[in-house]
Amino acid sequence: MRTSFAVLLLLAPLPLAALPDQSPGVTALTHVRVIDGTGHAPVEDATVVIKGNRILAIQAGVKGIPAGAKILDLHGDTVMPGLINAHGHLALVADGQNSATAYTAENVLAELRQYESYGVTTMLSLGVNRDLLYAIRQQQRQGKLDGATVFTADRGIGVLNAAPGLPAAPDQIYRPATAAEARLDVEAMAMRHADIVKIWVDSGGGTMPAMSPEIYGAVIEEAHKHHLRVAAHVHDLVDAQSLVNDGVDVLAHSVRDKPVDQELIAAMKRRHVWDIPTFTVDESFYIYAEHPGFMQLDFFKDAVSPVLLTMWNSDAYSQKVSKDPKMAGHKADFAMDGRNLKTLYDAGVPIGFGTDSGAMPTRIPGFSEHRELEDMVHAGLTPMQAIVCATRNNAALLGIEATRGTIQPGKRADLVVLAANPLDDITNTRSIVAIFHDGRTVAPRVPVLTAR
Ligand SMILES: [Zn+2]
Secondary structure, eight states, X not given: OOOOHHHHHHHSOOOOOXXXXXXXXXXXXXXXXXXOSSSOOOEEEEEEEEETTEXXXXXXXXXOOOTTOEEEEOTTOEEEEOEEEEEEOOSOEETTEEOTTOOOHHHHHHHHHHHHHTTEEEEEEOSOOOTHHHXXXXXXXXXOOOSSEEEEOOSOBOOTTSSSOSOOOGGGOBOOSSHHHHHHHHHHHHHTTOSSEEEEOOOTTTTSOOOOHHHHHHHHHHHHHTTOXXXXXXXXXXXXXXXXXXXXXXXXXXXXXXXXXXHHHXXXXXXXXXXXXXXXXXXXXXXXXXXXXXXXXXXXXXXSOHHHHHHHTSHHHHHHHHHOTTHHHHHHHHHHHHHHHHHHHHHTOOBOOOOOBTSSTTSOTTHHHHHHHHHHHHTTOOHHHHHHIIIIIHHHHHTOTTTSSSOOTTSBOOEEEESSOTTTOGGGGGOEEEEEETTEEEOOSSOOOOOO
């Protein structure tokens, strides 16, 4: 049964942020390097003019500034579009652990604010959502609530006693037994105005039943009937091929068991199927036990609870991970993800950007998006290519390219200002000086204060 928004609002009292009305004022960011998200060479020493929540103009030099505009001289900083994460999750973790009771409005908002404060201005919560997310989405659209702009895959469709193996409340995921039941589940999500449909197709390396082709075929058909696209969690090449042949629109992780083959590449190109590599998923199983240098950065530490930081820095944790027989498989997955990303990118398959952050304590909203960019570059993309995947491409993947994803006149003012140039070193996306989201200024979680 369809629940009206009025009822949802009553059921889910939200801590309203009481956002001030959008200022109609004009702000000019001067002396900035503009990476506009289109992939074009950056414009050096430019001026970006923002009016209210929109970008008014981008010009080389100090020109075109309307009278009365507030001028922010940024002395050579870099401006790029706000990051868009097309595979994240919300409120699945509480007190450093996955929990079936974590999905509250307060926890959802806290994570949306965390994403936003790391320059992730838009995110798609790709399944395992409770209905209260619609009230939050609605209030954001009315300009009443802050946090990363959220899109939702509603509950999503998993398999009984199998994927996804996350603790979840009964109203957080569907696990249909038949194709007919699956069609009803899709219809219910369409009635609530989901943005996309999520399915999980994974046998866990043969340890559990994968969703049957009969069920996912029915889901894809029913979703398309409602003009909804379908994103699939996958791991294996054979499942990816079958899903693409059946009309799936997005592979929400890369194929990681085998190198992608010409058949899959040709089918993905022909059907314009998106690939979202999620390196931070594979890495999340082992990387913190290796104590990489980034763990010393405030940019990392401020995104993680002190309890987890202490645990991950302990010798006991390192020993536990190093003795886990599954780790070799996760490292192999990471390597195959990289190889397949480079192959698919070079072949011209559309590539998006995602992290699966929020799905587990080791996948960190805000931080993981910056790490994912680094991993994409490590896999062979240029910094510019990785940035375009996370901005323009993801706006197209989400169907919001008319308003977001690039710095162009008329688009929403979703901007991240960086002290250092990410084209020189992709980890410079962490040098956040300022964030604008829908024209609002947002305090960076870990602001970089440059000497001026
Ligand atoms: Zn996920």
